[in-house]
Amino acid sequence: MANLVSIILQWPDLNIREIAENFSRLACNAHTICDSELIPLGTGLYPVISIINHSCYPNSVLVFEGRMATIRAIQQIPKGSEVLISYIETAGSTMTRQKALKEQYFFTCSCPRCIKLGQDDDIKESAVLEGYRCKNHTCDGFLLRDTEIKGFRCHQCGLVRGMEEILKIAGEEKDMSEKASVALSSGYNTEALDMYLKVEKLQMKLYHSSSIKLMRTRETLLRV
Template identity: 60%
Template sequence: MTRQKLLKEQYFFKCACPRCIKLGQSDDIQESAVLEGYRCSNAKCSGFLLRDSEKMTFTCQQCGHVRKVDDIKQIASEVKTLSEKASTSQTAGNYEEARSLFTRVEELQLKLCHPFSLDLMRTRDNLMKIFMELKIWKDALFYCRLTIPIYEKVYIACHPMLGLQYYTCGKLEWLLGETDNSVRSLTNAADILRVTHGTNAPFMKELLAKLDEARAEARFKLQPVDED
């Protein structure tokens, strides 16, 4: 009941979203173990872990591999310390230092977290933003693309956060000359954000103009080249 309790105490309402409705059911337990839990110690397995409090272990529900609680706590503690340092560096504008620290956090989280972990998604989101600040567009796009499958899992299909992530992806693809990919991403963004924000907001006008421009360039690239 952690989510419901937090919402009631801080925001004074009871959530009835699809995830909260099935709170405590087997689907919710599995989803929480994927989004908020730990990965299997078997590198070839994508299963999720559930805790056995008596044995002080986590057991993979897919292959049966076991992870000790103490081992997980040790990595989690290092992740927490490095994440705090990385966030401080990012806030201070020390992007090279933040990049180095968040990269180390990602390496540890890949050993600790399920591939669809929210914590891993947030780390990659931060790396994307840092690479954008450093104007290293290719790496920014790489991390943006890594986050999208998790956004698609966490948010409903018309959620603005998903739309904004598609928008960021489309802008980066456009900047790097990936016109066809940019058209697809910007179209996904527009389909979502015109529902949530309408078409009159300044950033929506910018999005739609960029989409038109990308489509025009894609059509131009399909035209046959005249040979003398």
């Protein structure tokens, strides 16, 4: 990006390193301005908000009213406590959140949620958000990997679900999701709606009822 700016402007005293540093500052401190439906409208730089630290268990949230950025408390904040927002989507496993923060913001989070990495609560949360559902649809249990059987076992009822079955449904779901995305981006809303309903049906077979993928598909369905 810095080289591109240098080529376009062709200023003799242009410092490419300085341009690169400014792009880096923008990438780490800018915020995506969204409307009431969280659809991105642009990018804004808000110096005061940029100094607010991150937590995967935030006590505040950033919202936009037009171009005006507002921080709203989502829980009681005791006097003298730090105001915290989340820089990323909080509905993700600890490993997913840590990866996103490392790649975009270059730090490792040590908030109350992240310090539980690998503990029972964290394993359960990750399995519910990003894992598979029990084969028995009357059971609300989540699956944990069982290396001995080369598959997954429900933590609640103990029912085993084979890897082949999971991979088959996952392959169908991925293929249908890609087709639905192409149809939607091409403006074929009726066809896209039909495909996303099929994606939802496959995801309901595969993922836990609180899965992020299922929630995102339903969000897309509402939008379509």
